[in-house]
Amino acid sequence: MAYQTFRQEYLQVPPVTRAYTTACVLTTAAVQLELITPFQLYFNPELIFKHFQAFTIMLVYVWSRRNPYVRMNFFGLLIFQAPFLPWVLMGFSLLLGNSIIVDLLGIAVGHIYFFLEDVFPNQPGGGRLLRTPSVLKAIFDTPEDDPNYNPLPEERPGGFAWGEGQRLGG
Incomplete structure:
Protein backbone atom coordinates (compact mmCIF):
# COMPACT_ATOMS: atom_id res chain seq x y z
CA MET A 1 0.00 0.00 0.00
CA ALA A 2 2.76 2.46 0.93
CA TYR A 3 4.67 1.43 -2.22
CA GLN A 4 1.69 2.29 -4.44
CA THR A 5 1.28 5.71 -2.79
CA PHE A 6 4.99 6.46 -3.21
CA ARG A 7 4.90 5.30 -6.82
CA GLN A 8 1.84 7.45 -7.60
CA GLU A 9 3.46 10.51 -6.02
CA TYR A 10 6.72 9.77 -7.85
CA LEU A 11 4.97 9.53 -11.22
CA GLN A 12 3.19 12.85 -10.66
CA VAL A 13 6.52 14.71 -10.52
CA PRO A 14 7.42 16.31 -13.90
CA PRO A 15 9.67 14.03 -16.01
CA VAL A 16 12.82 16.19 -16.00
CA THR A 17 12.63 16.80 -12.25
CA ARG A 18 11.95 13.10 -11.69
CA ALA A 19 14.96 12.10 -13.82
CA TYR A 20 17.26 14.62 -12.13
CA THR A 21 16.19 13.60 -8.62
CA THR A 22 16.54 9.91 -9.45
CA ALA A 23 20.02 10.49 -10.89
CA CYS A 24 21.06 12.41 -7.76
CA VAL A 25 19.81 9.70 -5.41
CA LEU A 26 21.42 6.88 -7.42
CA THR A 27 24.72 8.74 -7.76
CA THR A 28 24.85 9.51 -4.05
CA ALA A 29 24.06 5.90 -3.20
CA ALA A 30 26.73 4.63 -5.61
CA VAL A 31 29.38 6.89 -4.04
CA GLN A 32 28.36 5.95 -0.49
CA LEU A 33 28.46 2.25 -1.35
CA GLU A 34 31.88 2.86 -2.94
CA LEU A 35 30.76 1.51 -6.31
CA ILE A 36 32.19 4.67 -7.88
CA THR A 37 34.48 7.40 -6.61
CA PRO A 38 33.71 11.13 -6.68
CA PHE A 39 36.68 11.53 -9.04
CA GLN A 40 34.88 9.37 -11.61
CA LEU A 41 32.05 11.92 -11.55
CA TYR A 42 34.42 14.81 -12.26
CA THR A 132 13.23 1.94 -25.21
CA PRO A 133 14.23 0.38 -21.89
CA SER A 134 11.31 0.18 -19.46
CA VAL A 135 13.35 2.06 -16.85
CA LEU A 136 13.52 5.10 -19.15
CA LYS A 137 9.82 4.79 -19.98
CA ALA A 138 8.99 4.76 -16.28
CA ILE A 139 11.09 7.87 -15.70
CA PHE A 140 10.09 9.97 -18.71
CA ASP A 141 6.61 8.86 -19.78
CA THR A 142 3.76 10.92 -18.40
CA PRO A 143 1.18 9.06 -16.30
CA GLU A 144 -1.92 7.96 -18.19
CA ASP A 145 -5.02 10.12 -17.86
CA ASP A 146 -7.81 8.89 -15.62
CA PRO A 147 -10.74 8.01 -17.94
CA ASN A 148 -13.21 8.70 -15.11
CA TYR A 149 -11.98 12.28 -14.57
CA ASN A 150 -14.56 14.91 -15.51
CA PRO A 151 -13.38 18.52 -15.19
CA LEU A 152 -16.94 19.88 -15.45
CA PRO A 153 -19.38 19.28 -12.61
CA GLU A 154 -22.66 17.58 -13.43
CA GLU A 155 -24.72 20.48 -12.12
CA ARG A 156 -23.84 24.00 -13.13
CA PRO A 157 -23.39 26.63 -10.43
CA GLY A 158 -26.36 28.92 -9.80
CA GLY A 159 -28.82 26.46 -11.28
CA PHE A 160 -28.84 28.19 -14.68
CA ALA A 161 -28.82 26.15 -17.86
CA TRP A 162 -26.12 28.17 -19.61
CA GLY A 163 -25.87 27.63 -23.33
CA GLU A 164 -29.36 26.19 -23.64
CA GLY A 165 -31.17 29.41 -24.52
CA GLN A 166 -33.27 30.21 -27.53
CA ARG A 167 -32.05 31.76 -30.71
CA LEU A 168 -32.72 35.48 -31.05
CA GLY A 169 -35.36 36.47 -33.58
CA GLY A 170 -36.66 32.94 -33.78
Missing part, protein backbone atom coordinates in the same frame (compact mmCIF):
# COMPACT_ATOMS: atom_id res chain seq x y z
CA PHE A 43 33.14 17.04 -15.05
CA ASN A 44 35.85 17.70 -17.60
CA PRO A 45 34.47 19.55 -20.66
CA GLU A 46 37.61 18.81 -22.69
CA LEU A 47 37.16 15.07 -22.30
CA ILE A 48 33.45 15.27 -23.04
CA PHE A 49 33.51 17.56 -26.08
CA LYS A 50 36.58 15.89 -27.57
CA HIS A 51 34.53 12.71 -28.08
CA PHE A 52 31.16 14.46 -28.45
CA GLN A 53 31.54 15.30 -32.43
CA ALA A 54 30.45 11.67 -33.14
CA PHE A 55 27.21 12.06 -31.10
CA THR A 56 26.40 15.45 -32.63
CA ILE A 57 27.02 14.27 -36.19
CA MET A 58 24.88 11.21 -35.48
CA LEU A 59 21.97 13.44 -34.42
CA VAL A 60 22.52 15.71 -37.44
CA TYR A 61 22.52 12.66 -39.74
CA VAL A 62 19.25 11.30 -38.35
CA TRP A 63 17.59 14.74 -38.49
CA SER A 64 18.78 15.33 -42.04
CA ARG A 65 17.44 11.98 -43.25
CA ARG A 66 14.08 12.60 -41.60
CA ASN A 67 13.83 16.06 -43.21
CA PRO A 68 15.09 15.46 -46.76
CA TYR A 69 13.39 18.48 -48.37
CA VAL A 70 14.69 21.17 -46.03
CA ARG A 71 17.02 23.57 -47.84
CA MET A 72 20.19 24.46 -45.98
CA ASN A 73 22.52 27.44 -46.33
CA PHE A 74 26.10 27.03 -45.11
CA PHE A 75 27.72 30.41 -44.35
CA GLY A 76 25.94 31.88 -47.34
CA LEU A 77 28.30 29.96 -49.64
CA LEU A 78 26.56 26.64 -50.20
CA ILE A 79 22.87 25.90 -50.64
CA PHE A 80 21.91 22.24 -50.43
CA GLN A 81 19.25 19.81 -49.22
CA ALA A 82 19.34 18.58 -45.60
CA PRO A 83 20.61 15.03 -46.36
CA PHE A 84 23.95 16.56 -47.43
CA LEU A 85 24.43 18.45 -44.13
CA PRO A 86 26.54 15.76 -42.34
CA TRP A 87 28.83 15.55 -45.37
CA VAL A 88 29.18 19.34 -45.59
CA LEU A 89 30.04 19.48 -41.87
CA MET A 90 32.59 16.71 -42.36
CA GLY A 91 34.14 18.62 -45.26
CA PHE A 92 34.29 21.77 -43.17
CA SER A 93 35.94 19.81 -40.38
CA LEU A 94 38.50 18.52 -42.89
CA LEU A 95 39.18 22.10 -44.08
CA LEU A 96 39.89 23.10 -40.49
CA GLY A 97 42.48 20.34 -40.28
CA ASN A 98 40.53 18.09 -37.91
CA SER A 99 40.41 14.34 -38.21
CA ILE A 100 37.26 13.13 -39.97
CA ILE A 101 37.34 9.72 -38.24
CA VAL A 102 34.95 10.97 -35.53
CA ASP A 103 32.62 12.44 -38.17
CA LEU A 104 32.62 9.20 -40.15
CA LEU A 105 31.88 7.23 -36.98
CA GLY A 106 28.93 9.54 -36.18
CA ILE A 107 27.57 9.22 -39.72
CA ALA A 108 27.90 5.42 -39.58
CA VAL A 109 26.11 5.18 -36.22
CA GLY A 110 23.45 7.64 -37.41
CA HIS A 111 22.88 5.59 -40.56
CA ILE A 112 22.52 2.36 -38.56
CA TYR A 113 20.05 4.02 -36.17
CA PHE A 114 18.07 5.60 -39.04
CA PHE A 115 17.90 2.27 -40.86
CA LEU A 116 16.81 0.28 -37.79
CA GLU A 117 14.30 2.89 -36.59
CA ASP A 118 12.83 4.34 -39.80
CA VAL A 119 13.57 2.04 -42.76
CA PHE A 120 13.61 -1.58 -41.59
CA PRO A 121 10.27 -1.51 -39.67
CA ASN A 122 8.50 -0.40 -42.88
CA GLN A 123 9.91 -3.23 -45.01
CA PRO A 124 7.96 -6.45 -45.65
CA GLY A 125 8.83 -8.78 -42.79
CA GLY A 126 10.58 -5.96 -40.93
CA GLY A 127 9.99 -4.93 -37.36
CA ARG A 128 11.27 -2.63 -34.67
CA LEU A 129 14.51 -3.96 -33.26
CA LEU A 130 15.28 -0.98 -31.02
CA ARG A 131 13.17 -0.73 -27.90
Whole structure:
Protein backbone atom coordinates (compact mmCIF):
# COMPACT_ATOMS: atom_id res chain seq x y z
CA MET A 1 0.00 0.00 0.00
CA ALA A 2 2.76 2.46 0.93
CA TYR A 3 4.67 1.43 -2.22
CA GLN A 4 1.69 2.29 -4.44
CA THR A 5 1.28 5.71 -2.79
CA PHE A 6 4.99 6.46 -3.21
CA ARG A 7 4.90 5.30 -6.82
CA GLN A 8 1.84 7.45 -7.60
CA GLU A 9 3.46 10.51 -6.02
CA TYR A 10 6.72 9.77 -7.85
CA LEU A 11 4.97 9.53 -11.22
CA GLN A 12 3.19 12.85 -10.66
CA VAL A 13 6.52 14.71 -10.52
CA PRO A 14 7.42 16.31 -13.90
CA PRO A 15 9.67 14.03 -16.01
CA VAL A 16 12.82 16.19 -16.00
CA THR A 17 12.63 16.80 -12.25
CA ARG A 18 11.95 13.10 -11.69
CA ALA A 19 14.96 12.10 -13.82
CA TYR A 20 17.26 14.62 -12.13
CA THR A 21 16.19 13.60 -8.62
CA THR A 22 16.54 9.91 -9.45
CA ALA A 23 20.02 10.49 -10.89
CA CYS A 24 21.06 12.41 -7.76
CA VAL A 25 19.81 9.70 -5.41
CA LEU A 26 21.42 6.88 -7.42
CA THR A 27 24.72 8.74 -7.76
CA THR A 28 24.85 9.51 -4.05
CA ALA A 29 24.06 5.90 -3.20
CA ALA A 30 26.73 4.63 -5.61
CA VAL A 31 29.38 6.89 -4.04
CA GLN A 32 28.36 5.95 -0.49
CA LEU A 33 28.46 2.25 -1.35
CA GLU A 34 31.88 2.86 -2.94
CA LEU A 35 30.76 1.51 -6.31
CA ILE A 36 32.19 4.67 -7.88
CA THR A 37 34.48 7.40 -6.61
CA PRO A 38 33.71 11.13 -6.68
CA PHE A 39 36.68 11.53 -9.04
CA GLN A 40 34.88 9.37 -11.61
CA LEU A 41 32.05 11.92 -11.55
CA TYR A 42 34.42 14.81 -12.26
CA PHE A 43 33.14 17.04 -15.05
CA ASN A 44 35.85 17.70 -17.60
CA PRO A 45 34.47 19.55 -20.66
CA GLU A 46 37.61 18.81 -22.69
CA LEU A 47 37.16 15.07 -22.30
CA ILE A 48 33.45 15.27 -23.04
CA PHE A 49 33.51 17.56 -26.08
CA LYS A 50 36.58 15.89 -27.57
CA HIS A 51 34.53 12.71 -28.08
CA PHE A 52 31.16 14.46 -28.45
CA GLN A 53 31.54 15.30 -32.43
CA ALA A 54 30.45 11.67 -33.14
CA PHE A 55 27.21 12.06 -31.10
CA THR A 56 26.40 15.45 -32.63
CA ILE A 57 27.02 14.27 -36.19
CA MET A 58 24.88 11.21 -35.48
CA LEU A 59 21.97 13.44 -34.42
CA VAL A 60 22.52 15.71 -37.44
CA TYR A 61 22.52 12.66 -39.74
CA VAL A 62 19.25 11.30 -38.35
CA TRP A 63 17.59 14.74 -38.49
CA SER A 64 18.78 15.33 -42.04
CA ARG A 65 17.44 11.98 -43.25
CA ARG A 66 14.08 12.60 -41.60
CA ASN A 67 13.83 16.06 -43.21
CA PRO A 68 15.09 15.46 -46.76
CA TYR A 69 13.39 18.48 -48.37
CA VAL A 70 14.69 21.17 -46.03
CA ARG A 71 17.02 23.57 -47.84
CA MET A 72 20.19 24.46 -45.98
CA ASN A 73 22.52 27.44 -46.33
CA PHE A 74 26.10 27.03 -45.11
CA PHE A 75 27.72 30.41 -44.35
CA GLY A 76 25.94 31.88 -47.34
CA LEU A 77 28.30 29.96 -49.64
CA LEU A 78 26.56 26.64 -50.20
CA ILE A 79 22.87 25.90 -50.64
CA PHE A 80 21.91 22.24 -50.43
CA GLN A 81 19.25 19.81 -49.22
CA ALA A 82 19.34 18.58 -45.60
CA PRO A 83 20.61 15.03 -46.36
CA PHE A 84 23.95 16.56 -47.43
CA LEU A 85 24.43 18.45 -44.13
CA PRO A 86 26.54 15.76 -42.34
CA TRP A 87 28.83 15.55 -45.37
CA VAL A 88 29.18 19.34 -45.59
CA LEU A 89 30.04 19.48 -41.87
CA MET A 90 32.59 16.71 -42.36
CA GLY A 91 34.14 18.62 -45.26
CA PHE A 92 34.29 21.77 -43.17
CA SER A 93 35.94 19.81 -40.38
CA LEU A 94 38.50 18.52 -42.89
CA LEU A 95 39.18 22.10 -44.08
CA LEU A 96 39.89 23.10 -40.49
CA GLY A 97 42.48 20.34 -40.28
CA ASN A 98 40.53 18.09 -37.91
CA SER A 99 40.41 14.34 -38.21
CA ILE A 100 37.26 13.13 -39.97
CA ILE A 101 37.34 9.72 -38.24
CA VAL A 102 34.95 10.97 -35.53
CA ASP A 103 32.62 12.44 -38.17
CA LEU A 104 32.62 9.20 -40.15
CA LEU A 105 31.88 7.23 -36.98
CA GLY A 106 28.93 9.54 -36.18
CA ILE A 107 27.57 9.22 -39.72
CA ALA A 108 27.90 5.42 -39.58
CA VAL A 109 26.11 5.18 -36.22
CA GLY A 110 23.45 7.64 -37.41
CA HIS A 111 22.88 5.59 -40.56
CA ILE A 112 22.52 2.36 -38.56
CA TYR A 113 20.05 4.02 -36.17
CA PHE A 114 18.07 5.60 -39.04
CA PHE A 115 17.90 2.27 -40.86
CA LEU A 116 16.81 0.28 -37.79
CA GLU A 117 14.30 2.89 -36.59
CA ASP A 118 12.83 4.34 -39.80
CA VAL A 119 13.57 2.04 -42.76
CA PHE A 120 13.61 -1.58 -41.59
CA PRO A 121 10.27 -1.51 -39.67
CA ASN A 122 8.50 -0.40 -42.88
CA GLN A 123 9.91 -3.23 -45.01
CA PRO A 124 7.96 -6.45 -45.65
CA GLY A 125 8.83 -8.78 -42.79
CA GLY A 126 10.58 -5.96 -40.93
CA GLY A 127 9.99 -4.93 -37.36
CA ARG A 128 11.27 -2.63 -34.67
CA LEU A 129 14.51 -3.96 -33.26
CA LEU A 130 15.28 -0.98 -31.02
CA ARG A 131 13.17 -0.73 -27.90
CA THR A 132 13.23 1.94 -25.21
CA PRO A 133 14.23 0.38 -21.89
CA SER A 134 11.31 0.18 -19.46
CA VAL A 135 13.35 2.06 -16.85
CA LEU A 136 13.52 5.10 -19.15
CA LYS A 137 9.82 4.79 -19.98
CA ALA A 138 8.99 4.76 -16.28
CA ILE A 139 11.09 7.87 -15.70
CA PHE A 140 10.09 9.97 -18.71
CA ASP A 141 6.61 8.86 -19.78
CA THR A 142 3.76 10.92 -18.40
CA PRO A 143 1.18 9.06 -16.30
CA GLU A 144 -1.92 7.96 -18.19
CA ASP A 145 -5.02 10.12 -17.86
CA ASP A 146 -7.81 8.89 -15.62
CA PRO A 147 -10.74 8.01 -17.94
CA ASN A 148 -13.21 8.70 -15.11
CA TYR A 149 -11.98 12.28 -14.57
CA ASN A 150 -14.56 14.91 -15.51
CA PRO A 151 -13.38 18.52 -15.19
CA LEU A 152 -16.94 19.88 -15.45
CA PRO A 153 -19.38 19.28 -12.61
CA GLU A 154 -22.66 17.58 -13.43
CA GLU A 155 -24.72 20.48 -12.12
CA ARG A 156 -23.84 24.00 -13.13
CA PRO A 157 -23.39 26.63 -10.43
CA GLY A 158 -26.36 28.92 -9.80
CA GLY A 159 -28.82 26.46 -11.28
CA PHE A 160 -28.84 28.19 -14.68
CA ALA A 161 -28.82 26.15 -17.86
CA TRP A 162 -26.12 28.17 -19.61
CA GLY A 163 -25.87 27.63 -23.33
CA GLU A 164 -29.36 26.19 -23.64
CA GLY A 165 -31.17 29.41 -24.52
CA GLN A 166 -33.27 30.21 -27.53
CA ARG A 167 -32.05 31.76 -30.71
CA LEU A 168 -32.72 35.48 -31.05
CA GLY A 169 -35.36 36.47 -33.58
CA GLY A 170 -36.66 32.94 -33.78
